[in-house]
Amino acid sequence: MHYVLMIHASESRFAALPKEQVEAVLQEYGAFTKNLMGTGRAGDCAALDATHTATRVQIRDGKRVVQDGPFAETREQLGGYYSLDAKDEEEALAWAAKIPDAQGGTIEVRPIKATGAPSAEVAPPDAKGKKEYLFLIYEAESRWASLSQAEATAIFTRYMDFSKSLKQNGHFVAGEQLDTVKKAKCVSVKGGERVVRDGPFAETREQLGGYYRVVARDLDEAIALAAKIPAAETGVVEIRPIMDTSAYE
Numbered sequence: 001m002h003y004v005l006m007i008h009a010s011e012s013r014f015a016a017l018p019k020e021q022v023e024a025v026l027q028e029y030g031a032f033t034k035n036l037m038g039t040g041r042a043g044d045c046a047a048l049d050a051t052h053t054a055t056r057v058q059i060r061d062g063k064r065v066v067q068d069g070p071f072a073e074t075r076e077q078l079g080g081y082y083s084l085d086a087k088d089e090e091e092a093l094a095w096a097a098k099i100p101d102a103q104g105g106t107i108e109v110r111p112i113k114a115t116g117a118p119s120a121e122v123a124p125p126d127a128k129g130k131k132e133y134l135f136l137i138y139e140a141e142s143r144w145a146s147l148s149q150a151e152a153t154a155i156f157t158r159y160m161d162f163s164k165s166l167k168q169n170g171h172f173v174a175g176e177q178l179d180t181v182k183k184a185k186c187v188s189v190k191g192g193e194r195v196v197r198d199g200p201f202a203e204t205r206e207q208l209g210g211y212y213r214v215v216a217r218d219l220d221e222a223i224a225l226a227a228k229i230p231a232a233e234t235g236v237v238e239i240r241p242i243m244d245t246s247a248y249e
Contacts, residue, residue, distance in 0.1 A: 002043070002112035003092040004083045004178060006208075008076040008201050009105030011050055028100045030248030036082060036095060043083035044174040044213060047243040048134060051077045055219065055239040057226040064227050071138050071238040074202050076105050078136070078240075081211075083112070083176065089185070096187040097194045107187040108201040110208075111179040125170045125215045132173060132242040133222040135212040139235025140205060141180055158230045166214060171225060175212040206235050213242070 014022065029047070036042045051070040058065045070077065079101070086092040089109070096107040144152065159177075166172035181200040188195050200207065209231070216222040219239070226237040 001088060001092070002083065002085050002176075003089075004081055004110050004112060004176065005092070005096045005099065006078060006108040006110065006201070007080045007082075007099060007101050007105065008074075008108060009079050009101040010075065011077050011079070013104060014079075025100055026245070026248050029245070032098060032100060033082075033249065035098075036084060039084070041085040043085070045080070045082040046132070046134060046213065047080040047245045048078065049241040049243050051240075053241050055223060057223055057232055057237045057239060058235075059227060059233045064223075066223055070240075071136065071206075071236055072202055072204050076201075079105075080243075083174075093185060093187055093194070093196060096185075097189055102187055102189045105188070106201055109185045109187060110181075110200075111183050113177045113179045125173060127215045130215045130217055131222075132213065132215050133219075134240045134242055135214065135222075135226050135229065136208055136238040136240065137210045137212075137229060137231045137235065138204075138206040138208055138238065139231045141207050141209065143234060155230050162228055162230070163212075165228075166212065166225070171214045171216060173213040173215060175210070177210040178208060181207045209235075 014025075017025070033045060054068070054070040056067045056069065056071055082095075082099070084092065084095060086095065092109050096102060096109050099107050101107070147155070163172065163175060184198070184200040186197050186199065186201055212229070214222065214225060216225060222239050226232060226239055229237050231237060
């Protein structure tokens with residue numbers, strides 16, 4: 001079973017740490033990433049730049065609306081993610097509890113939805129002179145439940161066409177559709193004990209339903225790509241620059 005482990009932690013807490021403690025946390029993340037990748041069952045992962053660098057994109061009445069800042073203002077912010085293929089939910093929760101920020105934040109564990117879409121091999125994009133961005137797709141899950149089969153199929157086809165276009169034009173790095181928030185689990189570690197609760201990290205009117213990781217020349221190109229995602233017309237797409245953590249790999 002495939003899962004995404006999303007890391008929610010307080011940016012202000014991290015910013016208040018002395019430089020040596022920040023370095024220690026980053027080294028700890030590097031060790032965790034190495035261990036997870038060593039299983040051979042890990043997918044893509046990334047640390048995100050701070051939420052003040054976030055950009056939201058929507059399409060309303062055929063016009064593009066761009067706003068600064070993250071989709072949801074919360075006490076803890078989405079700072080990164082890991083994806084992995086676990087034997088079962090328990091193994092995914094066990095890995096989530098080992099993430100350094102499980103001790104001071106919350107790790108949301110979401111199953112990846114099996115879409116039946118072909119998983120053709122994609123050549124790594126040419127990232128020279130470009131930057132990586134993560135597109136976080138938020139919309140109301142309840143809307144999907146109200147669609148007819150024909151309407152849902154038409155939207156799904158648009159997503160497949162968008163994915164194909166990203167791959168053909170060398171923008172695609174990764175992308176997944178998440179299962180419903182009803183299947184979400186939140187993991188934290190308190191006093192050395194693992195705490196697991198049902199449901200997503202944040203209760204909002206629109207839910208995180210999936211993501212794309214892309215390379216683009218700059219934010220303007222990233223915004224133009226995000227505006228083509230079907231959910232931009234009914235929800236919101238949050239664009240987050242990906243942080244360079246190569247020094248800790």
